[in-house]
Amino acid sequence: MFITENAKIVEKDGKKLVTDCTCVFDGCACDDIACEVVNNEIVTVYNACKVGTANFLPCRGAERFTTPLWRASKKEAFKPISWDEALDKAADILIKAKHPMLFGWSETSVEAIREGVRLTELVGGTIDGQVTHCHGPSVQAIQEVGYAGATLGEVKNRADLIIYWGCNPMNAHARHMSRYSTYVSGFFRRHGRQERKLVVVDPRHTDTAKLADVHIQIELGSDYEAFQTLRALIRGAAVTKEKVGGIPIAVWKQLAEDMKAASYGAIFFGLGLTHSASKKNSVAAAIGLTQDLCNITKFQIMPLRGHYNVAGLNQVLSWLTGYPYGVNFARGFPRYNIGEFTGVDMLRRKEVDAMLNIAADPGAHMPQKSVQHMAEIPLIACDIHPTPTTELANLIIPGTHDGIECEASCYRMDGIPIHLRKIVDPPEGCKPSNAHWLQELVQVVEKKLGEKHV
Amino acid sequence: MPAIKIHVTSGATVPQGVIIKGGGKKLPDYRNVAAVIYLDMADFKRMGTFPGTAVEVRNECGKVVVSSQLTPDGPHPGIAFMPRGPWANVIIGPETKCSGCPQYKDTVVEVEPVPEKAPLQMADLMRQQYIDPLK
């Protein structure tokens, strides 16, 4: 690699080096990636983890959509159509529907989400995304009991006790430990890992647990009880049970002591809490524990958000509609009710009669009943590569890779906005960005509805 | 070969992430990394099979054929792991209890060896599960 002094884009010998790129995969949104580009193609990626690298360098044999595809019946084969036809068909589907669902958004830019909200309002639909079935319960818990958060920079510089609860960053956020929490050297933690204690609570001996100083192999679904036990122990209450979550009480006592003794503790939790039976109650108990600990020392808690802009969907929806997800515009103004206007539920109850899916793969990530209904209704899917969702679509719109093929912005898991740099041009046939084609779709819909452009 | 009852949790894995992000969901690689159930050795003994055998995973939501592999994260007898994806989601309960979020962790299933079968590729699975039943 030819290194550069603070330069962001350098060209030499027909090669281009773009530094300070952001990896648009998970909520870590690592913004220290460098890419070497030859003939508008990324050939080498520096600093990213294995999954992040795949994001820049597609698998061999991977198909890429570069033209819109249409089929009237889901049993037919797709035929290529022009962009104008595609936008026209998409507008017709959304306008004709009584309850359209505009779903996804977590893997596209803030700018595209903004257009999506406008579109949803115009067609009187519901806007929701992966956030609901990932950390939706965490958002609900925060609404109930508040949030003792911090930025990842603070954790890096200060934390001496790191707790990963119900998550496995070594598999889902591969650089989280090395870049933000455990191994990295920080301002007050010069020696990185040696100055930090790592505790992992997980029913499986995961790759993260294998690296931990202490692994508490708790029983599935007993997190709520464990958090409340820790809260009791920290308050000095006597706990009479011998085991909690299958773990002897002495282990919890030791963890409580370690927590109190830490000068800065950081709890990260994952889908282990939000996807098990007690959902938001477990998260609320975890936040309560953090708040209790803040009376004694300094502690923070943070959900390990999955997609690079899943936090962005919450941010944009909150600033535009006042609600974080599951927002319905059927009456012309935003309404929010979890369980009523959330994607999995509306699809399962067959309340949606058309769907636009962008930058998400509900066909792969929703339970079968919801996917069944997706197969039954007109479905528009915008993606870069074929996915289980595009297999069920009537109309496929080729997506642009935000943050690689166009400039954009996103929110990292700790709510820090990050600017995404453009590295290469989008392939021929694709629009300059997702926000761009959504804006065009908004215009077509407006024209059809006879509204003036606002 | 007996069927066994087991608790399944699902989640992300690195190999699956690499395929997904590399745009390989239509390639056989996706099936190889995601149409899998990771079991503990003790559970293989209960079934009387060895890792690599195709198994049918089923409950009241549906049934799906995947490959059974030895868990790298054991021991956790009685708990199985499936990478998230269209195969696992055939058996995940769709109820959210008004939370918007299904219970992806901790689903009870029956696992039965079916050595004569093989897991379907993504496109075939989607067609068989969702498109073929359409009128």
Ligand code: SF4
């Ligand atoms: S940890 Fe996540 S954001 Fe960072 S390089 Fe890996 S995949 Fe990309």
